[in-house]
Amino acid sequence: MLAYAIRRLLISIPIIIISTFIVFLLVTYSGDPLANLRVKQPIPPPQVFAKYRHQFRLDQPVLERYWHWITGVVHGDFGPSVEGGGTLNIGHELGHRLIVSARLVVAAMVIAAILAVVVGVVSAMKQYSIPDYAFTFTGFLFLSMPLFWFAVLLKEGAIWLNRNAGTSLATIGDSSPTVGAGTWAHFTDAVNHLVLPTIALAMTSYAAWSRFNRASMLEVLSSDYIRLARAKGLSRRRVLVRHALRTALIPFVTVTALDMAAILGATIITERVFQWRGMGTFLLDGITNLDVYVVLAWLLVAALVVIIFNLIADLLYGVLDPRIRYE
Amino acid sequence: MLGRRRGLQVAAGIAVLALAAAACGGSSKKGNGGSSNNNVTQGRIKASDPNTVNSVSNPKKGGTLTYALEKTISNWNILTSAGNTFETAEVMDAVYPSAFVAQPDLSPAMNTDLLKSAKVTKTDPETIVYQINPKAVWSDGTPINADDFIYVWKGSATCDKCDVASNTGYTDIDSITGSGTNKQTVTVTFKQGKSFSDWKYMFGPILPAHAAQPQGLDATNLEASWDHGFADNPPKISGGPYIITNFSKDQSVTLSPNTKWYGAKGPYLDKLVFRMITDATQEPPALQNKEIDAMYPQPEVDLIKQLDAMQGVVYQEDLGLVYEHFDFNLQNPALQDLAVRQALFTAVNRKQIMDATVLQSDPDVPPLNNRMFVPGQDGYQDNVTKYGYGTGDIAKAKKYLTDAKYTGVGTKLVDPSGKAFPALQIAYTQGNQIRQTECQMFADAAKQLGITVNVTATDSLGKTLTNADSNHHYDVIVFAWVATPFPASGNAPLYQSATAQGGGDNWGGNYGHYTNADVDKWLSDSLSNTDPKAVVKDLNQADDQISKDAYTLPLYQKPTLLAYVNKWGNIRDNATSVGPPYNVQEWGLKSSAS
Numbered sequence: 001m002l003a004y005a006i007r008r009l010l011i012s013i014p015i016i017i018i019s020t021f022i023v024f025l026l027v028t029y030s031g032d033p034l035a036n037l038r039v040k041q042p043i044p045p046p047q048v049f050a051k052y053r054h055q056f057r058l059d060q061p062v063l064e065r066y067w068h069w070i071t072g073v074v075h076g077d078f079g080p081s082v083e084g085g086g087t088l089n090i091g092h093e094l095g096h097r098l099i100v101s102a103r104l105v106v107a108a109m110v111i112a113a114i115l116a117v118v119v120g121v122v123s124a125m126k127q128y129s130i131p132d133y134a135f136t137f138t139g140f141l142f143l144s145m146p147l148f149w150f151a152v153l154l155k156e157g158a159i160w161l162n163r164n165a166g167t168s169l170a171t172i173g174d175s176s177p178t179v180g181a182g183t184w185a186h187f188t189d190a191v192n193h194l195v196l197p198t199i200a201l202a203m204t205s206y207a208a209w210s211r212f213n214r215a216s217m218l219e220v221l222s223s224d225y226i227r228l229a230r231a232k233g234l235s236r237r238r239v240l241v242r243h244a245l246r247t248a249l250i251p252f253v254t255v256t257a258l259d260m261a262a263i264l265g266a267t268i269i270t271e272r273v274f275q276w277r278g279m280g281t282f283l284l285d286g287i288t289n290l291d292v293y294v295v296l297a298w299l300l301v302a303a304l305v306v307i308i309f310n311l312i313a314d315l316l317y318g319v320l321d322p323r324i325r326y327e
Numbered sequence: 328m329l330g331r332r333r334g335l336q337v338a339a340g341i342a343v344l345a346l347a348a349a350a351c352g353g354s355s356k357k358g359n360g361g362s363s364n365n366n367v368t369q370g371r372i373k374a375s376d377p378n379t380v381n382s383v384s385n386p387k388k389g390g391t392l393t394y395a396l397e398k399t400i401s402n403w404n405i406l407t408s409a410g411n412t413f414e415t416a417e418v419m420d421a422v423y424p425s426a427f428v429a430q431p432d433l434s435p436a437m438n439t440d441l442l443k444s445a446k447v448t449k450t451d452p453e454t455i456v457y458q459i460n461p462k463a464v465w466s467d468g469t470p471i472n473a474d475d476f477i478y479v480w481k482g483s484a485t486c487d488k489c490d491v492a493s494n495t496g497y498t499d500i501d502s503i504t505g506s507g508t509n510k511q512t513v514t515v516t517f518k519q520g521k522s523f524s525d526w527k528y529m530f531g532p533i534l535p536a537h538a539a540q541p542q543g544l545d546a547t548n549l550e551a552s553w554d555h556g557f558a559d560n561p562p563k564i565s566g567g568p569y570i571i572t573n574f575s576k577d578q579s580v581t582l583s584p585n586t587k588w589y590g591a592k593g594p595y596l597d598k599l600v601f602r603m604i605t606d607a608t609q610e611p612p613a614l615q616n617k618e619i620d621a622m623y624p625q626p627e628v629d630l631i632k633q634l635d636a637m638q639g640v641v642y643q644e645d646l647g648l649v650y651e652h653f654d655f656n657l658q659n660p661a662l663q664d665l666a667v668r669q670a671l672f673t674a675v676n677r678k679q680i681m682d683a684t685v686l687q688s689d690p691d692v693p694p695l696n697n698r699m700f701v702p703g704q705d706g707y708q709d710n711v712t713k714y715g716y717g718t719g720d721i722a723k724a725k726k727y728l729t730d731a732k733y734t735g736v737g738t739k740l741v742d743p744s745g746k747a748f749p750a751l752q753i754a755y756t757q758g759n760q761i762r763q764t765e766c767q768m769f770a771d772a773a774k775q776l777g778i779t780v781n782v783t784a785t786d787s788l789g790k791t792l793t794n795a796d797s798n799h800h801y802d803v804i805v806f807a808w809v810a811t812p813f814p815a816s817g818n819a820p821l822y823q824s825a826t827a828q829g830g831g832d833n834w835g836g837n838y839g840h841y842t843n844a845d846v847d848k849w850l851s852d853s854l855s856n857t858d859p860k861a862v863v864k865d866l867n868q869a870d871d872q873i874s875k876d877a878y879t880l881p882l883y884q885k886p887t888l889l890a891y892v893n894k895w896g897n898i899r900d901n902a903t904s905v906g907p908p909y910n911v912q913e914w915g916l917k918s919s920a921s
Contacts, residue, residue: 031787032799037408038789041809042493043820043836044408051490084401085409085490087559096576159616172613177579177600178391275604277399277577290787 001318005311012307016300017070023299024066027292033058033082035290055086069293073300079293083285090297093282098301100174101267101278107194108201109263113256115206120213120252121245124221135210142207147266151200151273158196169195172275197274201266205259212255216248250320257313261306368893370635372643374900377431377703380643383896386915391598392895394908395610395622399577399603404558405532406483411492413906417623418580418601420908421569422562424471425531426457429812429903433648433704435527440590440912441471441566445527450857452501453522457530459511462589465535466565473505473513478536478544479529480515486549495816496523522855524862525813535564568594568912578603588912595915614640614890621891621898623907628688634890642890646702647902648810650695651685651762651882653769656839658794659802661742661749666731667778668877669714671803673727674772676719677882683768684761685883695881698873699818699866701810702884706863710871716880721775728776740777750779751802754791757784765805765882792838807885808836812903815853815862822873823850841878845869894920 032038033056034049052058057065057080069079078090119139123132142150158169170176170193179189220226221244229239268280279298286294317324374380396417402410405419426445427435437445443458463471482489484497499521506512517523539552561574568590569582582599604610607624611633614622624630626644634642653675655662662668677694685692693702694717700707715723728736732743740748753769755762763782770780780803785791788806790799811817820828820835827847828835846869853865873879889900889907897913908914 032790032795035787035789038793039806040408040411040492041811041836042495042817045491045494046833047487048408048490051488085407085554085558087402087409087555155612155616159612162616170618171616172602172604172609172618173578175575175578177393177573177575177581177602178598272606273609275606275609281577281605 112202112205116209119210124217260309393600407490423532427527453517457513470509472510474536488550525816528813593912626888647887670727672716674724677717753803754801819850
């Protein structure tokens with residue numbers, strides 16, 4: 001299995017190089033990173049433009065710029081950012097932003113997965129019952145709602161609750177600037193800020209996953225080996241958990257892992273609405289400022305995350321289905 | 328089964344619509360609609376005197392005021408071009424003192440906390456003496472003195488490796504010396520034959536020279552301290568009423584009172600928090616949820632409606648210093664004919680354009696008729712109307728063309744030499760709906776003269792303005808300039824020829840390559856004239872000539888909007904580059920606030 005994992009990771013290296021090169025060209029040719037500087041008032045002296053052209057490597061041929069970047073990345077140098085006139089260290093920023101986004105994504109994925117499994121199983125077991133219709137309705141409701149809109153609705157709801165029920169749900173940022181001292185105060189503050197964006201992000205994934213899990217469970221439950229297990233007198237719980245759910249989870253794990261890319265995309269909107277400064281806003285700011293090395297850094301991390309999650313999904317097949325073995 | 332499924336779809340649709348209505352509707356309670364007194368508790372406040380609106384003589388001590396910033400801060404030296412953002416300046420108002428501070432009525436006023444006096448003591452060479460308040464110290468106890476002025480001068484004028492926001496005025500200084508106790512008498516002497524009418528613009532702010540790391544005023548050390556020491560991290564030293572005590576990157580800056588504050592008033596707040604909300608649409612919910620106390624977004628119709636419905640929130644709408652304008656690119660030979668430019672500017676209907684754009688959110692905005700000054704500034708006069716520009720008078724516009732021997736006027740224009748008049752390209756910033764409308768209406772007006780104007784969006788305003796490549800160029804463009812309390816230094820780079828701006832190909836902000844020897848001279852005179860009345864005369868002569876030459880057409884000032892929870896006193900709009908925190912030391916709780 002280890003050899004398989006290493007082989008998969010090695011195969012992904014040329015994919016990453018090609019994708020970063022394409023994105024590098026796209027961002028480089030889509031605009032001028034000094035555009036904001038050109039329309040500043042007062043207009044900076046000409047020396048400033050010369051300084052930044054050199055600092056941001058704009059005086060180098062495009063291919064040379066890419067070569068500098070890719071060789072720099074190997075040594076941990078992600079290139080110069082235009083933000084703040086070069087005050088931003090992309091490597092440090094990546095670390096910080098990854099932690100912020102991971103908090104959001106992990107919480108949302110765990111909640112969405114648990115909900116999806118529970119709802120999928122209940123819906124499949126009680127097909128065409130009132131709970132099944134209710135879950136189907138909410139599933140389609142969340143599927144049909146654009147994320148940015150759902151997030152705004154959540155905010156409005158939280159504000160209403162705060163005003164009428166005396167709660168104090170946070171709607172902005174990942175922490176409060178005036179939080180009291182102590183680890184507990186910081187922990188509760190972090191959780192408070194996590195509630196709304198997590199719900200927003202979790203519900204969109206939950207909706208799709210619960211439908212998928214329901215269909216998968218229904219298929220498994222109607223298969224011959226389940227009938228056989230029941231005929232042999234196994235308990236309902238054992239049939240469901242040990243035989244049906246375990247099999248139904250195999251395609252679900254694939255979908256979850258493949259959805260990682262979609263969740264990363266969804267964090268861009270979630271972070272924007274709730275003003276979190278994670279990987280999503282990092283990409284958005286990078287594109288807005290035509291900050292090519294920021295965009296590349298995001299792409300590098302996003303590609304790695306997707307590759308790793310796909311690998312995890314493949315490896316989990318082996319755990320969930322003993323028939324699958326890797327060589 | 329099908330019926331059941333359809334029923335579910337309908338129910339889902341109804342639920343979605345109901346949620347949408349809940350999100351968009353808000354409260355139906357109407358605001359006060361506007362009042363000129365300070366007793367308004369909700370809705371719009373109209374300022375009879377912009378400098379005193381919401382005044383409170385004795386604010387209560389205590390409280391935390393949270394003010395929304397629309398950008399994050401990534402460079403802390405606002406004297407660099409990278410750090411010179413409005414939002415960073417708003418925070419720095421509380422930390423680094425300036426010699427002069429632009430007031431809400433757009434006049435520069437001496438910072439009486441920092442200085443006891445600031446006078447021009449000699450005109451040739453121009454010599455200015457700043458007498459620093461003897462009590463003025465940085466938060467580490469070091470006296471504020473001439474070294475701090477020298478550091479700003481050296482960084483701005485002599486460091487060719489440094490990122491400098493502007494070196495205007497500083498390059499003409501010959502020497503700065505300190506004398507008296509703690510070197511707190513600062514004498515600034517200009518080079519022989521040089522003077523600077525906008526001298527009050529300089530030293531805003533000053534930086535603590537003793538904190539510069541590394542020390543030294545040679546180019547290498549200056550670059551290290553100017554571009555990094557003061558830029559990379561939030562300052563640990565303050566010379567203002569507050570000092571930064573916490574910075575949560577891209578989230579908030581928290582300031583506490585500076586215990587060494589030497590000013591006459593304040594600070595009154597326990598904490599002042601600048602919270603970064605980079606999506607303006609997220610500011611009203613944050614205000615409603617009491618996560619912020621004040622915000623300074625661009626006014627829009629929906630925003631005003633939301634604010635009118637917010638209990639305990641008041642807002643002040645004013646005319647800002649940012650103004651929209653049409654500019655011609657005179658590098659296009661077809662636009663070098665004055666008659667064409669006059670005809671196009673006459674055919675454009677400013678009233679219709681404003682009705683369709685800015686007046687939707689603020690019905691009180693008048694057209695702007697001057698490029699150098701805005702209403703309220705000494706020197707503002709109408710230099711546009713008399714030329715008939717912006718009236719939409721198609722008959723008069725056509726006459727300009729027929730008098731100049733153009734044919735095909737109103738159908739397909741042909742120039743006097745018999746060549747078809749080329750199609751023009753008008754550009755606006757991609758995604759800016761208002762500017763797109765402005766451009767479309769310009770094109771519609773031009774069509775009535777027989778001129779085809781193609782409307783295009785640009786993804787890079789800077790690149791398009793400088794005609795950087797074949798994908799980025801313009802014949803006509805609409806964008807905004809920021810007027811300034813220091814009109815001579817602000818406007819000269821926008822209208823002087825490259826020759827007047829030092830030669831070579833340096834056109835500064837004169838992107839359309841406008842050239843007029845008289846304008847060059849008047850603007851040069853305005854920079855060096857030490858008599859303020861003469862400066863106003865120079866600038867208005869230049870402005871009038873630019874109108875006569877039909878180079879640009881000012882449209883209107885963009886409105887500004889400051890909204891805040893009504894318990895806070897002394898917070899008021901300031902449309903200049905310093906923003907509402909210009910008087911942050913005075914901000915505090917009203918006595919009636921609980």
